Amino acid sequence: MATLTADITEKLVYQRPDALADLYTHYCPGCTHGTAHRLVAEVLSELGMQEDAVLVASVGCSVFSYKYFDVDAAEAAHGRACAMATGVKRVNPDKIVFTYQGDGDLASIGLAETMHAAIRGENITVIFLNNAIYGMTGGQMAPTTLPGQHTTSSPFGRDIKLTGNPIHIAEILGSIPGTAYSVRRSMHDARHVIQAKKAIQTAFEAQQKGLGFSVVELLSSCPTNWKMTPNEALSWVRDNMVPTYPLGDYKVHEELQSKRGRGR
Amino acid sequence: MATGRIVIDVERCKGCELCLEACPQDVISLADTFNAKGYRPALLADPNHACTGCALCAVVCPDACITVFRDVPTPKAQVALEV
Numbered sequence: 001m002a003t004l005t006a007d008i009t010e011k012l013v014y015q016r017p018d019a020l021a022d023l024y025t026h027y028c029p030g031c032t033h034g035t036a037h038r039l040v041a042e043v044l045s046e047l048g049m050q051e052d053a054v055l056v057a058s059v060g061c062s063v064f065s066y067k068y069f070d071v072d073a074a075e076a077a078h079g080r081a082c083a084m085a086t087g088v089k090r091v092n093p094d095k096i097v098f099t100y101q102g103d104g105d106l107a108s109i110g111l112a113e114t115m116h117a118a119i120r121g122e123n124i125t126v127i128f129l130n131n132a133i134y135g136m137t138g139g140q141m142a143p144t145t146l147p148g149q150h151t152t153s154s155p156f157g158r159d160i161k162l163t164g165n166p167i168h169i170a171e172i173l174g175s176i177p178g179t180a181y182s183v184r185r186s187m188h189d190a191r192h193v194i195q196a197k198k199a200i201q202t203a204f205e206a207q208q209k210g211l212g213f214s215v216v217e218l219l220s221s222c223p224t225n226w227k228m229t230p231n232e233a234l235s236w237v238r239d240n241m242v243p244t245y246p247l248g249d250y251k252v253h254e255e256l257q258s259k260r261g262r263g264r
Numbered sequence: 265m266a267t268g269r270i271v272i273d274v275e276r277c278k279g280c281e282l283c284l285e286a287c288p289q290d291v292i293s294l295a296d297t298f299n300a301k302g303y304r305p306a307l308l309a310d311p312n313h314a315c316t317g318c319a320l321c322a323v324v325c326p327d328a329c330i331t332v333f334r335d336v337p338t339p340k341a342q343v344a345l346e347v
Contacts, residue, residue: 009335009336009338010268010269010333010334010335010336011333011334011336012331012332012333013268013317013319013322013332013333013334014319014322014323014330014331014332015331015332016273016328016329016331017328020328024275024276024301024327025327027326027327028278029278029279029280029303030278030280030281030282030326031326032326033326034325034326034327034328035324035325035326037328038325038326038328041328189286189324190286190320190323190324193323193324194323223280229281230280230281230282231281231282231285234282234285
């Protein structure tokens with residue numbers, strides 16, 4: 001037995017991806033922004049895109065994402081990431097251009113830019129984090145806030161008669177002809193994180209093939225503003241967000257059909 | 265069953281406990297000490313070598329502070345096992 005132990009060697013199974021900068025992030029403990037950063041960085045490293053990638057960063061909790069990814073990046077005005085990415089991609093068609101936006105940036109102030117980028121069929125990739133709340137400004141109601149959800153600006157729960165219903169971005173963008181790939185994934189447990197990574201990979205491959213607009217909506221947690229522990233917040237995503245925002249593929253280009261995921 | 269180990273970057277860890285929940289072997293716990301940012305980092309408490317190197321902790325870690333190693337028996341060791 002002692003001989004056996006001496007003959008065992010180790011292999012590296014997982015390490016921090018190269019495309020993440022060697023910095024400490026400002027995200028709260030347990031925030032799935034970090035998970036999404038890691039997944040995007042892993043995909044960029046694995047597809048060999050790190051040198052060619054250009055990130056267009058957004059405003060919101062992810063405002064410093066240009067520092068956290070070790071790729072070329074530009075910071076867009078609030079909500080205008082898809083418009084800026086359009087320009088970057090048209091001037092540099094050989095680059096892999098992607099935006100990283102939250103629900104306040106993409107689904108609220110930047111909805112027009114996002115919709116029109118998809119309608120024009122811009123060949124860019126959008127990573128969209130939906131945590132059902134405005135995180136950076138202190139937990140106000142977002143367009144994605146669930147009916148009845150308590151936030152600092154809907155202290156008695158979101159009243160849909162007064163403030164409308166939550167917006168389903170993956171479905172809306174999936175209905176646009178210019179969109180090549182539109183899916184919703186969650187990050188509430190290890191299995192779903194792995195599925196989210198596959199979707200992000202497919203989205204970047206769609207851009208590489210020049211198929212058009214690709215978007216991955218990721219259901220995320222906000223433990224601080226939801227006033228929960230990180231694990232409670234992930235359970236809340238599973239129990240409340242996933243039923244409201246069903247996971248699945250809403251648009252998959254014919255050339256990507258083999259990449260269709262179950263997503264559930 | 266495969267065995268392995270994890271190395272946690274304690275200064276990067278924010279003590280969010282997501283890896284504690286994800287670990288199927290329950291071999292990760294929070295340290296009693298604090299890191300420079302004031303968080304209690306996660307650490308591998310694995311006296312019975314129960315860690316399988318499955319990397320589920322690394323998959324859920326939001327701060328990418330876990331490195332995972334898995335033990336690989338060399339061909340020589342496999343021969344010894346068969347004998």
